[in-house]
Amino acid sequence: MKLYDWINExxxxxxxxxxxxxxxxxxxxxxxxxxxxxxSLFLFIVQVFTGILLILxxxxxxxxxxxxxxxxxxxxxxxxxxxEIHSWSANLFILFIFLHMFxxxxxxxxxxxxxITWYSGFILLLLAMFFGFSGYLxxxxxxxxxxxxxxxxxxxxxxxxxxxxxxxxxxxxxxSGATLTRFYGIxxxxxxxxxxxxxxLHLMFVQLQGMSVPPEQENxxxxxxxxxxxxxxxxxxxxxxxxxVLNVIALLAVFFPWELGQKADALASAPAGIKPEWYFMFxxxxxxxxxxxxxxxxxxxxxxxxxxxxxLIWFLxxxxxxxxxxxxxxxxxxxxxxxxxxxxxxxxxxxxxx
Amino acid sequence: MKxxxxxxxxxxxxxxxxxxxxxxxxxxxxxxxxxxxxxxxNVTNVDVGSITEFPPxxxxxxxxxxxxVIVIRTKEGDFKALSATCTHLDCNVQYxxxxxxxxxxxxxxxxxxxxxxxxxxxxxxxAQYNVRIANEKVIISSEDMS
Numbered sequence: 001m002k003l004y005d006w007i008n009e010x011x012x013x014x015x016x017x018x019x020x021x022x023x024x025x026x027x028x029x030x031x032x033x034x035x036x037x038x039x040s041l042f043l044f045i046v047q048v049f050t051g052i053l054l055i056l057x058x059x060x061x062x063x064x065x066x067x068x069x070x071x072x073x074x075x076x077x078x079x080x081x082x083x084e085i086h087s088w089s090a091n092l093f094i095l096f097i098f099l100h101m102f103x104x105x106x107x108x109x110x111x112x113x114x115x116i117t118w119y120s121g122f123i124l125l126l127l128a129m130f131f132g133f134s135g136y137l138x139x140x141x142x143x144x145x146x147x148x149x150x151x152x153x154x155x156x157x158x159x160x161x162x163x164x165x166x167x168x169x170x171x172x173x174x175x176s177g178a179t180l181t182r183f184y185g186i187x188x189x190x191x192x193x194x195x196x197x198x199x200x201l202h203l204m205f206v207q208l209q210g211m212s213v214p215p216e217q218e219n220x221x222x223x224x225x226x227x228x229x230x231x232x233x234x235x236x237x238x239x240x241x242x243x244x245v246l247n248v249i250a251l252l253a254v255f256f257p258w259e260l261g262q263k264a265d266a267l268a269s270a271p272a273g274i275k276p277e278w279y280f281m282f283x284x285x286x287x288x289x290x291x292x293x294x295x296x297x298x299x300x301x302x303x304x305x306x307x308x309x310x311x312l313i314w315f316l317x318x319x320x321x322x323x324x325x326x327x328x329x330x331x332x333x334x335x336x337x338x339x340x341x342x343x344x345x346x347x348x349x350x351x352x353x354x
Numbered sequence: 355m356k357x358x359x360x361x362x363x364x365x366x367x368x369x370x371x372x373x374x375x376x377x378x379x380x381x382x383x384x385x386x387x388x389x390x391x392x393x394x395x396n397v398t399n400v401d402v403g404s405i406t407e408f409p410p411x412x413x414x415x416x417x418x419x420x421x422x423v424i425v426i427r428t429k430e431g432d433f434k435a436l437s438a439t440c441t442h443l444d445c446n447v448q449y450x451x452x453x454x455x456x457x458x459x460x461x462x463x464x465x466x467x468x469x470x471x472x473x474x475x476x477x478x479x480x481a482q483y484n485v486r487i488a489n490e491k492v493i494i495s496s497e498d499m500s
Binding site for chain 2: 146149150152153154164167168171172173174178266267268269270271272273274284287288290291292293298299300
């Protein structure tokens with residue numbers, strides 16, 4: 001305790017402890033949803049740790065990247081484990097962010113005063129997807145090569161700034177070793193910095209404002225509402241779940257390893273059955289279905305515009321859903337949410353079944 | 355307020371100064387991020403090998419300058435050379451020997467051997483290249499085909 005006192009005399013630790021012990025977590029049927037954000041945070045921590053370990057051996061560059069990943073998984077002790085955990089955790093990271101987002105959506109937690117938390121969360125999801133997209137190229141295999149060609153070509157179709165974006169992403173006109181170096185920089189320096197800063201803000205908002213409850217819970221009389229202390233009751237449950245998630249990742253890494261595949265070759269045809277990462281599948285499948293021209297617009301541009309508009313509406317939902325701010329539920333926005341889930345799930349399943 | 359004009363003037367100067375300062379930082383960064391453009395190598399002819407390397411109903415992707423080009427020998431023994439880059443989203447196409455069509459695996463786009471987009475999402479046909487045979491060698495050129 002001497003150390004505690006020593007620090008407490010200099011910086012006021014007591015108030016931080018008081019804050020942590022006074023923090024309450026609402027207890028009701030939806031309490032379980034509160035864990036999803038925490039699991040996403042844990043998976044991000046796993047990504048940072050395993051990512052740093054992978055950097056120690058990984059060598060970006062068209063002639064070294066594939067070989068160095070092969071070296072990691074075949075020669076370095078437990079290299080395969082670190083890479084598999086990084087890959088699996090990356091996928092679960094995106095999955096849990098999606099789950100977290102949809103539960104927040106249906107609980108109307110985006111309503112006043114938590115609009116900025118929603119906006120920051122949405123940007124974090126986009127950054128996480130960009131994390132996935134940039135990391136996917138790093139092993140420099142065939143699938144990654146074509147996924148990057150398609151993904152960066154989509155960015156190139158954006159009106160006005162498309163050409164700038166394409167060159168910015170590819171570091172030139174074509175996907176090449178220069179693109180790989182650039183993606184590496186984005187993946188290990190730019191995104192971690194931006195993501196960590198924004199995540200810090202996102203978590204700070206949650207701490208300052210406390211957990212949101214759905215409108216029905218909020219309208220209950222005070223004596224009907226139940227709480228548990230964040231520390232230690234909720235925090236220990238959180239930790240237990242993190243431990244379970246880590247075990248699940250270890251099992252997946254051992255029994256369902258990700259293949260390294262063939263080395264990228266700019267003169268090879270895109271292989272039959274080529275598919276993007278699952279979280280881009282619904283967009284991939286939709287692009288596949290849109291004809292070459294819709295009215296006078298190229299199908300590709302039309303698809304991108306539709307997704308951009310849908311994304312913007314989703315982003316702005318705290319602003320658009322006027323009823324939620326009055327503590328009421330709107331049937332329209334409920335159906336928008338259900339439609340989004342059905343569309344994403346349906347297109348994803350369809351994409352995998354053909 | 356004593357002199358509103360003076361305050362307005364200072365606000366404008368400060369705003370303009372801040373904008374100019376920001377631009378002087380962002381401009382070089384945005385320029386730095388785009389790599390210098392490599393001039394198109396003036397390739398007009400590429401020798402892609404001897405006729406015997408192309409059995410009928412087969413294909414090969416070769417590099418023409420910086421661009422991939424698919425060279426196809428039809429069942430009848432004719433040669434075709436087309437841009438191998440799908441006009442939809444930039445994937446490399448392949449020759450399907452069973453249907454004798456060009457196919458892009460990424461989004462299921464089909465082209466015929468003239469490069470015309472037949473079905474799927476491709477919005478434009480594939481560019482054609484000229485093929486000639488000289489001394490048993492297959493030569494691809496980008497010169498006008500007429």
